[in-house]
Amino acid sequence: MNKTVLILCTGNSCRSQMAEVMLNHDLAGSVRAISAGTKPQPKVADGAIEALKLAGLPTDGLYPKDVGAVMNEDIDLVVTVCDNAKETCPIFPRAVKSIHLPFHDPHGEPLESFERVRDDIRARLVPAVQQALGD
Numbered sequence: 001m002n003k004t005v006l007i008l009c010t011g012n013s014c015r016s017q018m019a020e021v022m023l024n025h026d027l028a029g030s031v032r033a034i035s036a037g038t039k040p041q042p043k044v045a046d047g048a049i050e051a052l053k054l055a056g057l058p059t060d061g062l063y064p065k066d067v068g069a070v071m072n073e074d075i076d077l078v079v080t081v082c083d084n085a086k087e088t089c090p091i092f093p094r095a096v097k098s099i100h101l102p103f104h105d106p107h108g109e110p111l112e113s114f115e116r117v118r119d120d121i122r123a124r125l126v127p128a129v130q131q132a133l134g135d
Helices: 015-026 046-054 083-087 111-133
Strands: 003-009 031-037 077-080 097-100
Touching (some): 077 111
16 A cells, blocks of 8 residues: 655745655655645746656656645655745644655756755655655
């Protein structure tokens, strides 16, 4: 049975989107990752899309979502990837395990910055989620 992981950020346009794609790719079959933001941006950052494509990862259908849209999901783990989301993390209808793993926000920076954050997410977040879920 797949465990559902919610990656929570403020804008849901960069770090949380990259984390969602990488978790769904790297942990396919054991994890279903979704992402949302406390104040979602109008669209996913171009740099995030480009960095994912350069790593050969799918980007179809990515769009920023409000955390309210996922509150009724059966979530096993919440991961906050920015300090603001940690402070404004909503209270879920039932107790949900959460971990906080902040990443640099590459918004407005060159593509290399997005690629560094992508690689950092893959290096630190994927194993942290596996450990938190006890897989």
